[in-house]
Amino acid sequence: MCGIVGYIGKKDTKSILIEGLKELEYRGYDSAGIALLQNDKIEVFKAVGKIKNLEEKVLQNTTCCTNFDTLTLGIGHTRWATHGKPTELNAHPHLGVYSYVVHNGIIENYKELKEELTLSGHIFVSQTDTEVIVHLFEYYFNQYNDANRSFKETIERLHGAYSILLITKSEPNKIFFMKHGSPLAIAKGNDDGEIYFASSDAPLIGLANDVVYLEDGMSGVASIYGIEFSHSVQWSTLPTNKLFAQKNGFRFFMEKEIYEQKDVVVDSMMGRLKDDTIVFDELTHDILEGINEIKICACGTSYHAGLTASYLFERLSKIRCTVEIASEFRYKEPLLTPDTLFIVISQSGETADTLEALKMAKNGGLKSIAVCNVDNSSMTRVADATILLRAGIEKGVASTKAFSTQTVVLWMMSLYFGTIRGVLAKEKLEIELQTLREIPNSLKVEDKLHEKCRRLSKRYLHGHGFFFIGRDVFFPLALEGALKLKEISYLHAEGYPAGEMKHGPIALADPELFTIALMPQHLHYDKIKSNVEELSARDSTICAISPLPFELSDDFINTKKTNHYMLEFFEMLIVLQLFSMEISVRLGNDVDMPRNLAKSVTVE
Ligand code: F6R
Numbered sequence: 001m002c003g004i005v006g007y008i009g010k011k012d013t014k015s016i017l018i019e020g021l022k023e024l025e026y027r028g029y030d031s032a033g034i035a036l037l038q039n040d041k042i043e044v045f046k047a048v049g050k051i052k053n054l055e056e057k058v059l060q061n062t063t064c065c066t067n068f069d070t071l072t073l074g075i076g077h078t079r080w081a082t083h084g085k086p087t088e089l090n091a092h093p094h095l096g097v098y099s100y101v102v103h104n105g106i107i108e109n110y111k112e113l114k115e116e117l118t119l120s121g122h123i124f125v126s127q128t129d130t131e132v133i134v135h136l137f138e139y140y141f142n143q144y145n146d147a148n149r150s151f152k153e154t155i156e157r158l159h160g161a162y163s164i165l166l167i168t169k170s171e172p173n174k175i176f177f178m179k180h181g182s183p184l185a186i187a188k189g190n191d192d193g194e195i196y197f198a199s200s201d202a203p204l205i206g207l208a209n210d211v212v213y214l215e216d217g218m219s220g221v222a223s224i225y226g227i228e229f230s231h232s233v234q235w236s237t238l239p240t241n242k243l244f245a246q247k248n249g250f251r252f253f254m255e256k257e258i259y260e261q262k263d264v265v266v267d268s269m270m271g272r273l274k275d276d277t278i279v280f281d282e283l284t285h286d287i288l289e290g291i292n293e294i295k296i297c298a299c300g301t302s303y304h305a306g307l308t309a310s311y312l313f314e315r316l317s318k319i320r321c322t323v324e325i326a327s328e329f330r331y332k333e334p335l336l337t338p339d340t341l342f343i344v345i346s347q348s349g350e351t352a353d354t355l356e357a358l359k360m361a362k363n364g365g366l367k368s369i370a371v372c373n374v375d376n377s378s379m380t381r382v383a384d385a386t387i388l389l390r391a392g393i394e395k396g397v398a399s400t401k402a403f404s405t406q407t408v409v410l411w412m413m414s415l416y417f418g419t420i421r422g423v424l425a426k427e428k429l430e431i432e433l434q435t436l437r438e439i440p441n442s443l444k445v446e447d448k449l450h451e452k453c454r455r456l457s458k459r460y461l462h463g464h465g466f467f468f469i470g471r472d473v474f475f476p477l478a479l480e481g482a483l484k485l486k487e488i489s490y491l492h493a494e495g496y497p498a499g500e501m502k503h504g505p506i507a508l509a510d511p512e513l514f515t516i517a518l519m520p521q522h523l524h525y526d527k528i529k530s531n532v533e534e535l536s537a538r539d540s541t542i543c544a545i546s547p548l549p550f551e552l553s554d555d556f557i558n559t560k561k562t563n564h565y566m567l568e569f570f571e572m573l574i575v576l577q578l579f580s581m582e583i584s585v586r587l588g589n590d591v592d593m594p595r596n597l598a599k600s601v602t603v604e
Contacts, residue, residue, distance in 0.1 A: 002104040002182075003027055003078040006165045006175055006197030008224055009189055010071060014062060017076035018055050020196075020203030025051060026246055027200075027392050029078035030086035030375055034058065035093040035100040037073040037167045044100060046091040051078070071224055073175055075165040075197075077102035080267070080390060084127025086375070094126060096134040099141075099168035103130040104182035104199055105161030106270050113157065133158065137166060147171040148221060151178075155219055161266070163214075165197055174223045179214035186227060187211040187238060193224040201245035204238055211238045252591040254396030254488075258577045261404045262443040267390040268405045269412070273436055277429075278416040282387050285420060287367065291341045294321040295366075297329050297357040298345040299601070301399040301483060302406060306345050307476035308569075309410035316424060316432070317417035326353035329360075336364035343369045345410070347394055347402035349377025351601050358382050371409055373402055387413070396592045398487045400577050403480060404443060404570065411566065412436065435564040442562065442570040449557075450578055456543065456555055457582035463512040466493035467540070468576075469501065470518035471528050473569055478518055481576035488584035488594045498531035509538035516576070517553070519546035520568040521561065545572050 003024030007016045017034045032054045033046035043062060047053035077092035084090040093100040107113070110129035113136060118124065122135040136157060140150035147170050155164070161181025167174075177184065177197065187196045187208035198204050204211060212233045220229040239245050250256040272279055294313050296306035306323045313321035324334075326344075330353060342361035344354050349372040358379055361368050370383035373391050380386040389405040415432055418424030460466075466485060468478035479495030486493050496505055498517070509515075517532045519525065525548065536542050536552040544553035547561045547568065559571045584591050 002080050002199070003029065004102050004104055004163060004165060004184065004197065004199040005076040005203050006102075006177075007074045007195070008071070008173075008175055008222060009191060009194035011191070011194070013072040013074040014058050016196075016207075017074045018051065018058060020198060021051050021054070021076050021078050023202040023242070024078050024198075024200065026202075026395070027078070027080075029080050031081070031088065031091035032076070032078045033088075033091045033093055033102075034074055034076035035102075035167060036062075037100075037169070037172055038071070039172055040169050042098075042100065042167075042169060044093055044095065046088045046093075048086055048088055048091070071173060073167050073173070075100065075102045075167055075175065080392070081375075081388075090126045090128050092130060094128065094131045094134050096122075096138040098170060099134050099137055099166060101130065101134040101137070101164060101166045103133055104163045104184075105180070106266075107132055107158055107162060108160035109158070129160075133162070133164060134166065137168070141168070141170055145170075147174070147176070151176040151219070151221070155180075163199065174221050176219075176221050177214075178219040180216050184214045185211050186214065186222065195222045195224075195227065197222075200248065201239060202242055205240060205242050205245055209238055210235045212236075251585075252396065252581070254398055254400060254577075254581055254591050257394060257396050257400045258574065258581070259445050260392075261401045261574070262440040262445075264391045264401050264405055265408050265439050265443060267392075268408045269436060270390070272412055273433065276433065277419060278412050278433070280387060280413070280416055282385050283369070283416070287369075287385070288319075288341065288417060288420060290339055291367070292320065292339040294319055294341045294343060295361075296321065296323040296343045296345060297326045297354060297361075298323075299326050299351050299353055301403045301480060302345040302347060302351075302354070304476045304480040304483070305403050305406035305410060306343075307479070308407050308473045309345075309414065311473045312411050312414040313417065316414040316428075317421060318423040319417060319421065324357075326351070326357040329357045334360070336361060336366055338365050338367075340366050341369065342366040343371060344379055344383065345371045345406055346377075346379055347373045347389070347391075347399055347406075349374040349379040353601075355379055355382065371406060371413075373405070397594055397597050398484055398580075398591075404573060407569075408436070408439060431564070435566055438562070438564075438567055439570055442560070442567040443574060445574055445578070449575065452557055453575060453578040454582045456557070457579060457586055459555065460514055460543070460579075460583055461586055463514050463541070464492070465508070466491065466514045466516060467501070467505065467508075467535075468493060468495045468516045468518070469498040469528075469531065469535075470495075471498050471524045471531075473565070474518040474520060474523065474528075474572070477569060477572060477576070478516075480573070481516060481518075481580070484577055484580040485583065487597060488580055488589055488591055489587055490589065490595070491583070498528045501531055502534060506535065506538060509535050509540040511539050511541050513540045515540045515542045516579075517542055517544045517546075518572055519544050519548065519550060520565050520572070521547050522563070522568060523565040545575050
């Protein structure tokens with residue numbers, strides 16, 4: 001996702017910024033830019049696509065800021081489009097008249113601020129929320145002629161999440177900074193007076209030793225003479241290993257990706273979840289014209305997200321929805337009719353079976369949407385419309401944050417469709433929107449929960465298999481839990497609809513058959529309870545996951561009490577991901593690169 005770098009010092013600022021941005025490439029982005037300030041000259045460069053496009057521009061066009069004896073300040077940014085398309089105009093740094101800003105996060109009240117500033121004569125050129133920051137700063141500076149005060153007044157007016165670096169010709173030796181929501185670190189360089197900024201450790205390693213990880217609400221101003229912080233800070237030592245830094249200090253990419261789900265879902269909802277409605281700029285209002293059915297096609301984890309969505313589309317959009325595994329769909333000679341909206345779901349956008357299914361649907365004249373994490377991937381180029389997940393690059397082979405963002409995006413789509421079809425009552429919509437806002441909290445990994453999963457994992461390393469069971473949307477979640485366990489622990493696991501056990505699988509029940517029971521309070525609790533009791537009566541070992549105590553369980557993972565089944569869904573997802581990861585660790589497996597698997601399956 002978006003990344004920030006900054007530098008004050010006498011070295012080659014442009015190269016330091018470009019190299020810093022390269023270190024952030026692993027997070028994913030679609031455009032990048034830097035601004036350089038030396039004395040009263042500012043130069044800015046922006047490019048869409050890879051950092052090397054930006055680098056070429058910088059090398060060919062830098063005219064100022066080439067004198068290394070003179071102090072040069074610089075700020076840089078990689079952008080993953082949220083408000084407005086990935087264009088140069090929308091790329092950061094954003095300009096006022098004499099100042100530039102880079103920003104990670106979202107300014108929730110940017111529309112009001114933009115209106116106010118436009119009325120007082122400020123001219124906006126981009127579609128971003130970020131641009132209001134630099135105009136607000138100049139609005140105050142024009143009144144007070146005091147950069148410190150203007151920056152403080154500016155940040156007091158902002159609502160939302162905002163980590164910011166701002167430079168201005170009015171104080172050409174300083175970088176103003178603020179952290180709220182998104183991460184921001186400041187490091188002292190190895191040379192005298194040098195200061196580096198970055199949104200994660202990777203760009204700082206090797207260049208600095210001492211670092212401050214800013215806490216929310218901290219701001220200040222830095223110059224070659226030192227840093228003034230708004231609050232007292234704690235300096236710590238930077239790690240020396242880049243890979244470790246890229247994993248943000250976690251043991252595995254999978255672990256990092258599990259932990260960052262609470263943040264990436266915020267990006268998935270950004271600009272789409274409004275006060276009282278859902279908006280998808282990527283879709284036109286006539287998307288459902290002539291449509292009587294949705295067909296979803298996907299593979300693996302993405303298929304499980306699709307299956308979850310099929311419940312939500314029928315429940316909330318009141319539209320028939322079928323889901324198919326792409327490799328089956330391709331060869332079944334499917335009947336394709338133009339009243340079907342065809343949705344493919346894919347993290348990579350390159351999965352061969354899903355891509356071929358999409359092409360078949362296109363050739364059959366169906367409208368199509370790709371719900372995908374990788375912009376410009378093959379599926380996004382074939383589909384009529386694309387809705388990006390904005391999960392950032394997923395490195396662990398076992399998919400985690402792709403699933404949570406897919407589910408969030410598809411849930412929002414079901415609300416959007418329900419609204420444009422006029423079948424979703426206002427009160428119901430309000431509840432769903434409020435629940436969406438609470439998802440980051442449900443996806444937060446509490447230490448206690450992780451520790452519980454770690455401790456329990458030692459009891460589940462043997463046996464002859466696992467049943468993951470659930471009902472309704474908790475059935476696809478059970479499938480996903482079983483798939484995660486299979487992939488990285490190499491233990492046999494199956495997901496089943498809980499009510500289906502008595503139709504055959506229960507014959508396997510014995511103490512060495514582990515049942516992982518998803519028992520949400522708010523969706524068919526009594527029904528699933530009876531199903532689990534049936535398994536317990538046949539001596540299966542039961543690990544129940546529920547906010548309600550269940551006396552027949554052998555092990556119990558207590559989830560939080562909430563008021564909506566989807567919040568239970570996301571917390572249980574975290575439990576299942578952690579549980580399989582900890583089993584895999586105990587078995588000594590390679591968590592990030594399990595045997596026989598590839599991240600992108602481009603063969604059929
Ligand atoms: C499971 C996993 C796979 C993928 C599947 C589809 O953890 O990663 O099951 O979900 O190969 O991949 P995408 O979503 O890239 O189409």
